[in-house]
Amino acid sequence: MIKLALAGALSASLVLGAAIAAPGTSDSVVDQREKRFEASGADIQAIFKTHLKAGDVAAIEAAAGRMADWAEEMPSYFPAGSDSEGAKPEIWQNFSDFEEKAAANANAARHLQAVSGQGNMADVVAAAKALGGTCKACHTSYRNKK
Numbered sequence: 001m002i003k004l005a006l007a008g009a010l011s012a013s014l015v016l017g018a019a020i021a022a023p024g025t026s027d028s029v030v031d032q033r034e035k036r037f038e039a040s041g042a043d044i045q046a047i048f049k050t051h052l053k054a055g056d057v058a059a060i061e062a063a064a065g066r067m068a069d070w071a072e073e074m075p076s077y078f079p080a081g082s083d084s085e086g087a088k089p090e091i092w093q094n095f096s097d098f099e100e101k102a103a104a105n106a107n108a109a110r111h112l113q114a115v116s117g118q119g120n121m122a123d124v125v126a127a128a129k130a131l132g133g134t135c136k137a138c139h140t141s142y143r144n145k146k
């Protein structure tokens, strides 16, 4: 009985360890990544609905920088065992592919950030669309829509 209780406590702390592995607040890693994704969702919507129409390249540059920062950290917010409703188990079966898709997203966001600073709107539009494509590419393989 004692052994069983110990094993239970140990596995509970392992699960908890995974849940709080990421730096930052005391929120679980799943809550933290959902917040970061929601911020990217808001940023990309604002680009297409507001900033492009307004020609607000400074706002696009800032939003692209935030999305790139998040994409660079993204894989570390998916430690083994951090299953969630929105995350497909295939993430952990193909983790290097998941990392490549995060890197492609980061590169596309950095590219958008760079061209925004140069002010050619046709390039900015093309880079924003390409960025959206890299979000979608990962979601198609690895996200369950809730």
Ligand code: HEC
Pocket (backbone or CB within 6 Å): 030, 033, 034, 035, 037, 038, 040, 041, 044, 067, 071, 074, 084, 085, 086, 087, 088, 098, 099, 101, 102, 105, 131, 132, 134, 135, 136, 138, 139, 142, 143, 144
């Ligand atoms: C490398 C893979 C990957 C990339 C790249 C990616 N996402 Fe996601 N996204 C996911 C996964 C996996 C989830 C589900 C996470 C969970 O629920 O635990 C998710 C969830 C979301 C959610 C829902 C968050 C919630 O509240 O549950 C939004 C919004 C979102 N992503 C937007 C974006 C946008 C915008 C981009 C591009 C700028 C992007 N994502 C790029 C994998 C990715």
